Amino acid sequence: MKQTIIIHAIALAALVLLYGCKGETAAPQAAQAPSLPVYAVTQHDAFTWQEYPVTLEGRTDVEIRPQVDGYLEKIFVDEGAYVAAGQPIFKIQDSRYREALNNATGTLNASEAAVINAKLEVEKLSPLVEGKVISEYQLKSAKASLKIAEANNRQAQAAVASAKINLGYTLVTAPVSGYITRLPKKQGSLVSAADPLPLTTLSDIAEVHAYFSLSESDFMAFRDKYEGNTLADKIKKLPPLALVLSNNSEYEQKGKVDMVDGQFDKSTGAITLRASFPNAKGLLRSGNTGKVKIGLPFANAVLIPQAATAEIQDKIFVYTVDKDNKITKIPVNVLGKSGTDYLIKDGLKAGDRIVYKGFESLQDGAVIVPEKITPEVAVK
Known part of the structure; x- marks a missing residue:
């Protein structure tokens, strides 16, 4: 009996202790500032x-078009080739133009002979008129014939010159140094001066021009940032420009703004500027796109x-x-x-x-x- 009472007492004490512990609640700690x-x-x-999108153009982009009609007899260059100024590019069949020159030359020779005969006639009649052997009317008629012969001779000379020019047009040469683009006409094709497409385009890319547009507000900011009495003076103060290509790489050469359009585009409210970049290695081509970066000081x-x-x-x-x-x-x-x-x-x-x-x-x-x-x- 006594042992049972002791066990109950111990259990009661444990319960009291347990409930006492549960009743105690830990006070929340204030969150610390980070x-x-x-x-x-x-x-x-x-x-x-500031970055602006640009389109690149060669210093000279020349459309090569035939000046005479005929079959394309020979193509001297391949697409993408570099050619020097004066180098032959195309040869148009020249047989009919050579015959035209021969015909014009024959006419010229006949006209020269006619001039000689007319002069001889004038020389023959002049003393006879002075000696009153014949009437002056005959001498005047001979002089008029001489003038007609001389006029015909000048026309024949012009015809020969024109025939030589047309014959020369059958050999198409490069007007400037540059790179050949696509060749839509192949050897044996019939070409004409009236063709809608050129034979090719010759691009002089020793220097390339990057054209970009500034909004009116950007242009005013640019104009106000740099000192100078004129716009040309302000352009000279511009730092060199960087050219970022379409693959986000930066072109190794810096450029310079050298042209500002004379007026704003009424439809867009923007004005066009041109920056020029040296391109001695030919890494840039006409038609490339990218962005120019213009530095503005603050x-x-x-x-x-x-x-x-x-x-x-x-x-x-x-x-x-x-x-x-x-x-x-x-x-x-x-x-x-x-x-x-x-x-x-x-x-x-x-x-x-x-x-x-x-x-x-x-x-x-x-x-x-x-x-x-x-x-x-x-x-x-």
Whole structure:
């Protein structure tokens, strides 16, 4: 009996202890503020690069067309070949033009003989008129015949010159040095000056021109950024341009803007500029596409790392930190890029603090523990 009472007492004590432990609730601990790197906004001179799509054209793109009709007797070059100015490209069958020249030459010889006969007649009649053997009328008639013979001779000379020109047109030579494009007509084809397509196009690409358009606002910004009394003076102050090809590689040579169109396009509101790039190696061809990068200088620009921004629905936001280390998400207006930095037009000023990274889950009004970083660290 006594043993049973002791066991019950022990069990009761255990229950009391168990319920006592369950009744004690641990007090919740306050959430600690996250420790995040904070970047101090800086301000200094910078360059921003604006990109514009371009189409490249050779310095000279010449359509080679036949000047006379005939069968294409010979093609001296292949597609894509380089030719020098004056080098033969095509030969058109010349037999009928050679015969035309022979015929014109015969007519010229006959006209020259007629001139000689007319002169002899004038020389024969002149003393007879002076001696009053014959009337003056006969001499005047002989002189008129001489003038007709001389006129016929000049026409015959022109016909020979024209026949020589047509015969010369049967050999088509390169007017400039450059590269041959496609050859739509093959040997034996009938060609004509009225053909809608040229025999080929000859592209002089020792230098290529990149044509691109600026909107009116971009053009005004460009015009206001550079010193000079005239537009030509301002163009001279432009830094060299970079050409980015369609595969995103940058062309090894820099270019220079050397032409601005005389007026804006009324339909697009844009104005065309031309930049020229040296192309001694022939790496660029007419018809290539890409983009030109124009550098615009900005004095005392507000710069922030791109990594410290978030893009949401085509807007760029940063997370500012006030004096109490409280977070506020604000939009910023970006002027352009300079390396890995954004140039800020509106929304921030030098000395403002922004969260550099780790802001993805932050809410407005949240408090953080700032970790100061330097601009050098931000670049890395």
